[in-house]
Amino acid sequence: MRRGIGLALVVLVASVVAGTANGGQRTENAAAASQAVSCKGTLKIGIVTPLTGGAGFLGQEQLSWAKYAVKTLAKPLGLKIQLVNGDTPVEQGAAVAQTVAQKFVADPKVVGVIGPATSGGAVASTQTYFQAGIPTVNPSATQTALTQGPKKTGSPAFFRVVPGDYIQGPTDAHYMIDKLHVKKVAIIDFQEPYSVGLANAVESTLKKAGVSTVRLSAPNTTTDYSAYVTKVPNDADVVFFPTQKPPDAQTFAQQLLEQGKKAKVFGSDGSNDPTAFKVPGSYVSNFAPDITGIPADKGLINGWKNDNPGKSVGSFGPPAYGATQVLLNAIQKACAKDHGVLKQRRDVLRQVKHVRIKNWILGGSFRFSTKTNDPLNAKFYIFQIQSNGSYKLVA
Amino acid sequence: MDTFIQLTVDALTLGSVYALIALGYTLVYGVLKLLNFAHGDVFMVGSFIGFGVLQLLGGTSNPAVPVWVLLTLVTLAAMAGCAGLGVAIERFAYRPLRDAPRIAPLISALGVSFFLANSMQLLFGAAPRNYDTFALSNGALYLKGFDVGDVRVPLLRVITIGSAFVLMILLWLLVNRTRTGKAMRATSFDREAAAMMGIDIDRVIVFTFVLGSALAGAAGVMFALRVPTQVSIGFVAGLKGFTAAVIGGIGSIPGAMAGGLLLGFAESYTQGYVSTKWSDLVVFSILVAFMIFRPQGLFGRADIRKV
Numbered sequence: 001m002r003r004g005i006g007l008a009l010v011v012l013v014a015s016v017v018a019g020t021a022n023g024g025q026r027t028e029n030a031a032a033a034s035q036a037v038s039c040k041g042t043l044k045i046g047i048v049t050p051l052t053g054g055a056g057f058l059g060q061e062q063l064s065w066a067k068y069a070v071k072t073l074a075k076p077l078g079l080k081i082q083l084v085n086g087d088t089p090v091e092q093g094a095a096v097a098q099t100v101a102q103k104f105v106a107d108p109k110v111v112g113v114i115g116p117a118t119s120g121g122a123v124a125s126t127q128t129y130f131q132a133g134i135p136t137v138n139p140s141a142t143q144t145a146l147t148q149g150p151k152k153t154g155s156p157a158f159f160r161v162v163p164g165d166y167i168q169g170p171t172d173a174h175y176m177i178d179k180l181h182v183k184k185v186a187i188i189d190f191q192e193p194y195s196v197g198l199a200n201a202v203e204s205t206l207k208k209a210g211v212s213t214v215r216l217s218a219p220n221t222t223t224d225y226s227a228y229v230t231k232v233p234n235d236a237d238v239v240f241f242p243t244q245k246p247p248d249a250q251t252f253a254q255q256l257l258e259q260g261k262k263a264k265v266f267g268s269d270g271s272n273d274p275t276a277f278k279v280p281g282s283y284v285s286n287f288a289p290d291i292t293g294i295p296a297d298k299g300l301i302n303g304w305k306n307d308n309p310g311k312s313v314g315s316f317g318p319p320a321y322g323a324t325q326v327l328l329n330a331i332q333k334a335c336a337k338d339h340g341v342l343k344q345r346r347d348v349l350r351q352v353k354h355v356r357i358k359n360w361i362l363g364g365s366f367r368f369s370t371k372t373n374d375p376l377n378a379k380f381y382i383f384q385i386q387s388n389g390s391y392k393l394v395a
Numbered sequence: 396m397d398t399f400i401q402l403t404v405d406a407l408t409l410g411s412v413y414a415l416i417a418l419g420y421t422l423v424y425g426v427l428k429l430l431n432f433a434h435g436d437v438f439m440v441g442s443f444i445g446f447g448v449l450q451l452l453g454g455t456s457n458p459a460v461p462v463w464v465l466l467t468l469v470t471l472a473a474m475a476g477c478a479g480l481g482v483a484i485e486r487f488a489y490r491p492l493r494d495a496p497r498i499a500p501l502i503s504a505l506g507v508s509f510f511l512a513n514s515m516q517l518l519f520g521a522a523p524r525n526y527d528t529f530a531l532s533n534g535a536l537y538l539k540g541f542d543v544g545d546v547r548v549p550l551l552r553v554i555t556i557g558s559a560f561v562l563m564i565l566l567w568l569l570v571n572r573t574r575t576g577k578a579m580r581a582t583s584f585d586r587e588a589a590a591m592m593g594i595d596i597d598r599v600i601v602f603t604f605v606l607g608s609a610l611a612g613a614a615g616v617m618f619a620l621r622v623p624t625q626v627s628i629g630f631v632a633g634l635k636g637f638t639a640a641v642i643g644g645i646g647s648i649p650g651a652m653a654g655g656l657l658l659g660f661a662e663s664y665t666q667g668y669v670s671t672k673w674s675d676l677v678v679f680s681i682l683v684a685f686m687i688f689r690p691q692g693l694f695g696r697a698d699i700r701k702v
Binding site (some may be wrong): 053056057089097193217218219221223225226227231232245250251254259260279340 | 538666671
């Protein structure tokens with residue numbers, strides 16, 4: 001009996017201590033959120049992306065373009081900006097994005113965030129940023145529910161400069177139907193929000209068009225796909241493979257060839273990496289075109305290449321430049337409205353939606369939709385991998 | 396029928412890698428009665444050594460030597476590197492605790508596992524390393540082979556399964572037909588009595604670690620020839636190898652071989668005929684079933700003590 005009471009007391013004390021600690025954190029965050037910051041001093045922008053791990057290529061590319069945007073755009077807008085990194089390796093799941101969010105929220109000088117790069121990370125941390133009044137402008141999270149639908153997962157602090165899977169899914173499916181004339185498609189998801197949402201979107205569009213589908217589901221930790229390849233029907237024309245780890249798309253495509261299956265791999269934006277996924281004949285979709293084909297971007301590309309010698313322009317970096325540009329403009333607007341002293345971080349959040357950019361890095365001009373926090377009139381692009389491993393824009 | 400044949404080929408590939416890992420567990424347990432939980436990470440290090448040597452030899456797109464020489468050198472380097480690592484682990488993490496309570500080396504093994512995984516991540520990052528064997532001889536290792544019915548068994552699978560079985564046979568011969576093997580068996584049976592008969596116990600234990608770790612190195616390369624490797628693979632591979640060793644009867648060499656293959660078949664057929672989502676559930680349910688109904692495993696002996 002005594003032991004039971006003692007145990008109950010320990011639990012009670014532990015709960016009180018934990019509650020106090022949590023309350024302390026909340027108070028600290030609230031203080032950081034409402035603390036006034038001078039626009040003449042250095043303000044911070046966080047960038048949350050996988051800088052290491054299987055998707056490290058993506059994060060490094062985004063970081064290099066965000067750095068270039070800060071370097072070239074902040075000064076003309078009258079701002080001093082420091083970019084601070086938050087590494088979120090995809091192998092560690094979405095929870096790490098929440099840890100990074102708490103770190104950024106506690107720093108009163110962090111007035112905006114680029115990312116988190118993955119949909120899972122964005123879902124995990126969006127409420128934390130919203131409660132702190134920090135806007136997040138996202139260059140790559142495409143899950144539809146982040147901005148719309150009855151089960152909306154994103155907070156009002158979530159904005160993205162790339163279209164969502166509500167466009168990617170149907171775009172990919174229609175390409176398969178109209179250009180590849182598919183009869184049967186195998187679709188794989190990886191039991192996490194990004195791939196499940198995208199796989200569902202593709203599957204429903206294909207089914208509506210009368211295409212036969214086979215759905216498979218692999219844990220996100222799968223390394224050997226042999227058993228999944230075995231389950232791909234011999235007469236399947238395409239395997240839709242929305243991974244966030246391009247080497248896995250390469251492995252899957254190789255194992256299809258190994259088993260003599262004729263199906264082509266169709267990857268999503270997460271597998272768009274010419275250095276890792278290069279089996280000829282495969283397809284990938286992405287939210288950004290090859291900007292080297294946009295004449296207005298020539299000077300910008302040359303400038304970025306000077307800062308990043310030997311690196312080639314990919315598809316994930318330019319939207320990160322765009323997201324940084326949007327955020328910098330919002331900060332500048334908020335600073336102007338608050339007469340040089342940001343009263344609270346929420347003032348920047350209020351300005352994001354009003355940002356307009358005439359010469360958008362991805363072509364044309366940029367503004368947000370009035371209905372959602374998505375870009376207006378954005379679209380997805382489809383590439384086919386050539387025999388030399390290069391990506392050719394086909395739609 | 397084609398699906399069955401394909402799944403059987405998958406099972407043999409998977410099972411032979413599991414068997415090689417399980418042999419490392421079983422050898423060390425047999426001699427030291429220690430569950431070497433760092434063994435999965437030795438497997439991971441082996442796959443990274445193989446990757447490094449492959450790059451030194453020009454990579455798969457521009458190899459400096461013929462393909463078969465390349466694969467042999469990569470495997471031998473990984474085996475040698477892991478053997479050295481095994482010796483170091485035994486010397487610094489286990490030998491000082493040899494006479495300590497059994498929980499101490501177990502905790503030390505877990506510590507070594509974390510140390511290896513985190514050191515590798517600090518040194519080489521968490522990005523996957525792809526051997527890209529598809530680039531060798533224009534994909535010949537994948538596209539050539541022999542046919543069973545309508546199913547193609549590619550050269551890479553033949554090499555993986557064949558090499559694993561050759562290594563297992565060599566190990567069996569070494570343990571059963573040589574003086575060193577006899578010393579290992581004697582040490583496993585009764586360490587103190589073996590020492591009294593003049594067997595150098597330290598030497599036998601070090602040799603056991605060399606053997607087990609070298610097999611893990613070979614398994615690491617065989618695994619990474621087909622799929623990208625990364626620092627996190629050691630944990631799951633180690634867990635599967637341990638399961639295989641327990642199912643076969645930990646301490647039994649034929650048991651580890653059989654356990655590995657059984658695990659490969661269970662995993663592959665479950666993925667093929669039941670559900671891809673359920674394979675780990677089935678595999679670990681088999682482990683639980685063995686622990687309850689036949690704790691000594693398939694080939695192990697029940698531990699009878701005089702009271």
